[in-house]
Amino acid sequence: MAKGSWRRLRRLDERLTVQPSYALVGVLRIPQGQAGPMRIISRRIAIAVTAxxxxxxxxxxxxxxxxxxxxxxxxxxxxxYxxxxxxxxxxxxxxTPISEFARTVNIFVIxxxxxxxLILLVGTTLEVVTETSRQALKIQRWRSKVRNxxxxxxxxxxxxTAIAAMLGDEAVPGDIVVVDTDRAALDRAAAAGLVTVHGDATKSDVLRLASVQHASAIIVxxxxxxxxxxxxxxxxxISPQSKIVAAIREAENQHLLRQSGADSVVVSSETAGRLLGLATTTxxxxxxIEDLLTPDAGLVIAEREVEPTEVGGSPRHLRDIVLGVVRNGDLLRIDSPEVDAVEAGDRLLYIRTAGH
Known part of the structure; x- marks a missing residue:
C-alpha cells in the first residue's frame, strides 16, 4: 500500500484522542485505588442503620x-418508627416529644x-451521580502522566500469560495497559488491576488512547x-522508539512482522511444536524450559550489565551461568568467537534463582 493511501486511511479513524475525558468513560478504564462501589455503599448503609x-x-x-x-x-x-x-x-x-428533657434530647441528639x-444518603446519591465525572478526572490525570x-x-x-510473566517479574499492574475489543476480557483485566482500553487496536486513535507513543514496550x-x-x-x-514484541501462529508470516517494525517475533505454533516433540523423548x-520461563519460581533467565571487574574476561568463567551476550543490540551466543572476552557496555543473559 502506498504511503499516501496509508495516511488517508489513518485519517478515517475515529478521533478518540480529541474527545473530552467524560466521553471516554467506559472506553478507557483506570483501576480503582480504593474499595469497590458495593463495599462503599454497604458500609454507608451499615452506618445509617447504626444511626x-x-x-x-x-x-x-x-x-x-x-x-x-x-x-x-x-x-x-x-x-x-x-x-x-x-x-x-x-x-x-x-x-411527639412533650417533656422538656425529650425536646432537649431531640435538639442535641436526634x-x-x-x-x-441526610448527609450520608445525599452523599451516596451524589457519588453515584458524579461517578462519571470522577472517572473522567482520573482518565485526564492518567493520560497526562503515563510514561514508560x-x-x-x-x-x-x-x-x-505475558502479563502474568511481567507481574511475576515484579511489574506494577497499573503500568500495564490492555487493549481489546472483548468487554468480558477487559472486565477480567480490570479486575486484575490493569488499565484497559476498549477498541480496535488497528486504529491509530485507539493506540494513541492507550498512549503507545509514550510506551516503553508494546506486546502484540x-x-x-x-x-x-x-x-x-x-x-x-505512532511510536518509533518503543520496543515491539509480536506473537504469530505461522512462521511464514515472521518476515511480515519484521518488515512492519517488530523488534522480536515469537512463533507460537512452532515453539509449542518443538516442546511437544522434545516431550516425547526428553x-x-x-x-x-518451563521452569526457566516461570519468573516467580525456580530458575529464571535474566539480563544484567557487565561489571567493571568482568571486562576482558571470558563469559564462560564468570560466577553466573551465562547463556549469551547482548552487544550493540545484537544477541551473541556464548560459543560465538566474538564473545571470547566481554566488553564494557555488554549485557549478559544469565541464569539466576527467582527472587534473587
Missing part, C-alpha cells in the same frame, strides 16, 4: 417524655443524627497473524 438504632435507643430510654396520638405508652417498635420518620424528615406528627443521616508503560494488544491466552498478542501485522505497522508508525528438558 437509626442509636436514635431508637435514645428515644426508648426516654419514652415517657413522648406521646402518640392515642396516648399509649411507646414500645421499642414505636421508638424505631419515630426515629425512622424523624431522621428521614418525613415527620408524620403521630408521635437533630444531629438527622443531619448526619507497557501496552498489551489482546487479553487472550497469550496476552494474559492478537489471535490472527494479519491483525498482528496491521497492529504492529500502526504501532510502529520430558525433563521441557520441564526445565
Amino acid at each position: 437509626l438504632l442509636v436514635a431508637s435507643v435514645v428515644v426508648y430510654l426516654d419514652r415517657d417524655g413522648y406521646r402518640d396520638v392515642q396516648g399509649d405508652r411507646l414500645s421499642f417498635l414505636d421508638c424505631l 419515630y426515629s425512622a420518620v424523624t431522621l428521614s424528615t418525613t415527620g408524620y406528627g403521630d408521635i 437533630t444531629p443524627l438527622r443531619i448526619a443521616f 508503560h507497557t501496552v498489551v494488544i489482546g487479553y487472550g491466552t497469550k496476552g494474559k 498478542a492478537t489471535s490472527r497473524d494479519d491483525t498482528a501485522v496491521l497492529v504492529t505497522l500502526t504501532a510502529r508508525e 520430558p525433563s528438558v521441557v520441564e526445565m
Whole structure:
C-alpha cells in the first residue's frame, strides 16, 4: 500500500484522542485505588442503620417524655418508627416529644443524627451521580502522566500469560495497559488491576488512547497473524522508539512482522511444536524450559550489565551461568568467537534463582 493511501486511511479513524475525558468513560478504564462501589455503599448503609438504632435507643430510654396520638405508652417498635420518620424528615406528627428533657434530647441528639443521616444518603446519591465525572478526572490525570508503560494488544491466552510473566517479574499492574475489543476480557483485566482500553487496536486513535507513543514496550498478542501485522505497522508508525514484541501462529508470516517494525517475533505454533516433540523423548528438558520461563519460581533467565571487574574476561568463567551476550543490540551466543572476552557496555543473559 502506498504511503499516501496509508495516511488517508489513518485519517478515517475515529478521533478518540480529541474527545473530552467524560466521553471516554467506559472506553478507557483506570483501576480503582480504593474499595469497590458495593463495599462503599454497604458500609454507608451499615452506618445509617447504626444511626437509626442509636436514635431508637435514645428515644426508648426516654419514652415517657413522648406521646402518640392515642396516648399509649411507646414500645421499642414505636421508638424505631419515630426515629425512622424523624431522621428521614418525613415527620408524620403521630408521635411527639412533650417533656422538656425529650425536646432537649431531640435538639442535641436526634437533630444531629438527622443531619448526619441526610448527609450520608445525599452523599451516596451524589457519588453515584458524579461517578462519571470522577472517572473522567482520573482518565485526564492518567493520560497526562503515563510514561514508560507497557501496552498489551489482546487479553487472550497469550496476552494474559505475558502479563502474568511481567507481574511475576515484579511489574506494577497499573503500568500495564490492555487493549481489546472483548468487554468480558477487559472486565477480567480490570479486575486484575490493569488499565484497559476498549477498541480496535488497528486504529491509530485507539493506540494513541492507550498512549503507545509514550510506551516503553508494546506486546502484540492478537489471535490472527494479519491483525498482528496491521497492529504492529500502526504501532510502529505512532511510536518509533518503543520496543515491539509480536506473537504469530505461522512462521511464514515472521518476515511480515519484521518488515512492519517488530523488534522480536515469537512463533507460537512452532515453539509449542518443538516442546511437544522434545516431550516425547526428553520430558525433563521441557520441564526445565518451563521452569526457566516461570519468573516467580525456580530458575529464571535474566539480563544484567557487565561489571567493571568482568571486562576482558571470558563469559564462560564468570560466577553466573551465562547463556549469551547482548552487544550493540545484537544477541551473541556464548560459543560465538566474538564473545571470547566481554566488553564494557555488554549485557549478559544469565541464569539466576527467582527472587534473587
